[in-house]
Amino acid sequence: MFKIPPAVIRDPLQRIARDCPERIAEYLALNAPLDGKGRYQHFDKLRFRIPEGLNHELVWSLVKLARERQLSDVVVLGQPAHQCQLLLTPAIHAATSETDRHTTGAALEWMSNKIGEQKHVTYLLNDLIEDEAISSSQLEGASTTTQVAKDLLKRQRGPRTPDEKMILGNYRMMQFVWEHRTRPLSADLIAEIHQVGVENIDDEHYHPGVFRVNDEVVVQDGDGNVVHTPPPARGLESRLEALAEWANSNHGEFRTNRYLHPLIKAIVLHFAIGYEHPFHDGNGRVARSLFYWFMFKHDFAAFRYIAISKLLKAAPVQYGKSYLYTETDDMDLTYFVDYQSRTIIRGIADFKEAYEKTLADMNSFNRFLFDSGLYAQLSDKQKTVLQVASNEKGMKFTAVNLKESLGCSYNTAASVLNGLVDLGLFQKRKDGREWVFSLAQTGLHR
Template sequence: MKNPPALKGRTYPVFDLLAQAPHKARLADYLALLKPLDDRGRYLPFAELRYRWAPGLDAHLCWALVKKARAAQFVRLLSLGEPAQLANFVLTPTAQKAICVVDRHATTAALEYMAKQIGEHAHLSYLLADLIEDEAISSSQLEGAATTTPVAKDMLRRQRLPRTPDERMVIGNYKMMSFAWEKRHEPLSVELIAAMHRVGVEEIDDEQYSPGIFRFNDEVVVQDGEGNTVHTPPPAEGLSVRLQALATWINQLQHDPDQAGYLHPLIQAIALHFAVGYEHPFRDGNGRVARALFYWVMFKHDYSGFRYITISTLLRNAPVKYGRSYLNSEADGLDLTYFIDFQCSIIARAVSGFTGAFMEASLLARAG
């Protein structure tokens, strides 16, 4: 992945350079780039944009113009890492669409309305029992569990004991999702994050896990499929303090929706998902905890439809894009727009799949 060039922040002399030769002769071409999105409405990283600029333009200057336009629309999120770095994002059309879809179809009120449309409790119970297991299974498969979906569903429904480490991972994820629902009325805390991890991995017999215990050294890194280190988390020293600051940020947003820094719960949830993955507080199981905390935020804000909406099924089908959205945000000075935009595209599709399943169940109920 080609990292964006360093621009020395606000001191980069964008307009001074545009007034000089040879850039002055291409002024119209340069100024056309002074916008956060490309011509197709996409929020692309430098590695992709550099191939779309007109031949002969200076790549550093083009990127500086894009960054200037984005910075003008930045919404402040939170500080991450050590030393602390401010994370921002731009509210893209993709994010706005996902917010609209979630508000229309994933609230408790929307779920109750759709249930009335089905009308028959038997059909509804069958549908929800099928959907509520999907996130635990697909999240496990995203982390490498080899268990097939039919076998995993059979295990959960029959409540049989797991036979393999992969099946134990599925059971752990199922318990963690149930835990997120049960604890939805509690404030976020360091203890709750640790407890969620403990619930998720305590029955996995593997020395790489330390249930509920934060990492105490800097040996943990994130690697790609070829063994290359793609992310080095912030130092273990001060980890609990940083997690407490993260919890305080989430709790303040939830307790005071009228404050100037209000964020829609969907953006809060995605930002928390990113932050836990960025901090990587545990030796293993960080992705599962991060996704479970996304659901916890949505449950807390009365989006109970997310009990039956699985995002990991779609993430499992696009693991490279999922990982790249993390890396693009980190490489571009914690511009979380890349991660938020990708997650919103996944969530909008997941909600559409959920409503489609309800419509199908409604048709079956009427036909029966």
């Protein structure tokens, strides 16, 4: 059962010296903001690691006092207003370092040069772009399998169920925040993101793009217990505008005490939308999309391929508790930012692994093309399409979806596909008024 922290004793050392001076060394060993493994623990977990015989309230008070000396003000949220604070943990430092090293536009350009060009990277790693939309929907309860969801997005077919509508909405939402990454944040933009993500799923339930106007919305756990009551609807839009002003302000000046790495600000935005819960439903999807929007805005382009929700979905209880820990401990954002940082470190590692596999697969594929005599006969775009087809057996291509994937004209896409047919590598058939292309059964043997 979850345990709320006890009240802080303001003079714990005096109490210890008076009541149990023989154990003062044991108490002082716990007078630190983090434990020996670099963990920033909420009382809910810390209570199980307190040595037998020590007073839990005194230990918690020592930990809290040690933290107070290092916490910094970050942002004001809610009504009544709460000053949220943060302490930089080893995990947060590591996440910002990994983000700077591996996810910037410059890092992505370097990766692209090793493969060929940016559009080819986008196409070859397209599965990773889809993963966030799918996982975010599944985190919110969509029951469609990942395989069916990928088929929905790849074939661009119409959604057949509410769950498929949710996935398509999330995909559109992710595309929207990428395309609108240069805009300043505003309450209107937040509402637009919500509308793009939830429109035409169940409009009477979601109220697309409309902020809640009453206080009936609550957050419940799996057993139906209320775990979060959002701040009142009254004043909600003005609080979102204040949040937007904070997000748009410059925190990049290191000569002041206002410096915040963009990753930290993006995570705080994620938390803030979840905390304020501005919509009747769909708040989690908007919160995670805003995280991505902010990272895109600050040129961390590789986050298009990093599916945070896929990792959050693997441990939804811990994700929920990271919110709960912050809210029940004086709005200490460290819990949420630290948890998200650990998740992001894993996400970046997965992205690097996927890129290295893609690079190895492409090198192997090119060697195969050399050996088969096909290399000189194919354009770069044809090589990319052929590799995707060989990796995804049964995948269908059209000139319409290929021009989007490769960022070229319709005529160029049609020429790429028809050229592969002429070489006997692809086959085509008429589907209505559209030609559909696929790998020929006898056209490619690896």
